[in-house]
Amino acid sequence: MPHLTLPDSTTSLYYEFHxxxxxxxxxxxxxxxxxxxxxxxxxxxxxxxxxxxxxxxGQGQSSKPDEPAYPLTEQADDLAAALTLLGVAxxxxxxxxxxxxxxxxxxxxxxxxVARLVLASTLAYSDAANAAMAASWAAAQAAGGADLRFTExxxxxxxSAFLAAQQPLLAALRGIAAQHPWSAVERLTAGVLSHxxxxxxxxxxxxxxxxxxxxxxxxxxxxxxxxxxxLPDAQLVVLxxxxxxxxxxxxxxxxxxxxxxxxx
Numbered sequence: 001m002p003h004l005t006l007p008d009s010t011t012s013l014y015y016e017f018h019x020x021x022x023x024x025x026x027x028x029x030x031x032x033x034x035x036x037x038x039x040x041x042x043x044x045x046x047x048x049x050x051x052x053x054x055x056x057x058g059q060g061q062s063s064k065p066d067e068p069a070y071p072l073t074e075q076a077d078d079l080a081a082a083l084t085l086l087g088v089a090x091x092x093x094x095x096x097x098x099x100x101x102x103x104x105x106x107x108x109x110x111x112x113x114v115a116r117l118v119l120a121s122t123l124a125y126s127d128a129a130n131a132a133m134a135a136s137w138a139a140a141q142a143a144g145g146a147d148l149r150f151t152e153x154x155x156x157x158x159x160s161a162f163l164a165a166q167q168p169l170l171a172a173l174r175g176i177a178a179q180h181p182w183s184a185v186e187r188l189t190a191g192v193l194s195h196x197x198x199x200x201x202x203x204x205x206x207x208x209x210x211x212x213x214x215x216x217x218x219x220x221x222x223x224x225x226x227x228x229x230x231l232p233d234a235q236l237v238v239l240x241x242x243x244x245x246x247x248x249x250x251x252x253x254x255x256x257x258x259x260x261x262x263x264x
Contacts, residue, residue: 014061015054019046024091028099034060044255058184069190076105094118120211124226125196146178159215159243201230208234209261213242
């Protein structure tokens with residue numbers, strides 16, 4: 001399996017390339033996602049782009065160093081180093097949830113490397129509500145492990161229609177959730193809790209699409225509005241009857257909106 005060893009010589013990132021397009025599209029995972037979560041999306045993007053998926057440090061098949069936290073700035077710099085090693089000077093970037101926060105830091109710290117930017121189901125800043133959700137999930141993990149944590153997360157992550165109609169898929173997702181080491185999730189979460197892009201969002205000049213579900217309780221509409229209000233060149237798409245997991249709940253619309261945006 002392909003891995004990159006980063007310049008610090010101790011961290012390796014798992015990655016996959018798909019397609020042969022002239023332009024590169026990078027897909028950035030949510031906090032408990034891995035590259036496998038993009039399997040349904042990649043075939044829709046590869047007719048137009050070479051698609052790069054990767055696991056951040058702390059995720060999937062990448063290194064999980066024993067650190068107090070994985071700062072979002074560190075993840076953004078890891079991405080820059082990975083692109084350099086892969087010979088990608090500039091790319092379109094789609095960040096989902098956690099990946100959307102990393103994408104903001106990446107666009108801020110490495111602005112010339114981002115062509116167009118999609119921020120999907122993500123936060124402009126972590127607030128008291130987000131911290132309380134993180135604490136509740138940590139308590140659920142301590143009380144009942146991954147199974148209780150997944151149960152507690154359901155109304156925050158998924159919209160009503162998806163919860164009502166997708167029980168078999170939710171059962172599969174419950175099993176996948178149990179595979180993520182909690183220690184790594186804690187370190188990823190610690191990085192999120194210090195996120196606040198508001199002081200520098202106005203400096204991000206890349207054309208940006210902000211996408212949110214109108215039932216997203218985890219990264220709600222006011223966060224998307226903040227991004228659109230503060231970014232100089234941003235547009236908003238609201239997906240109806242969709243919760244936080246917009247990439248799953250409205251997969252055809254998600255792909256159509258993002259692919260059209262990246263194609264200009």
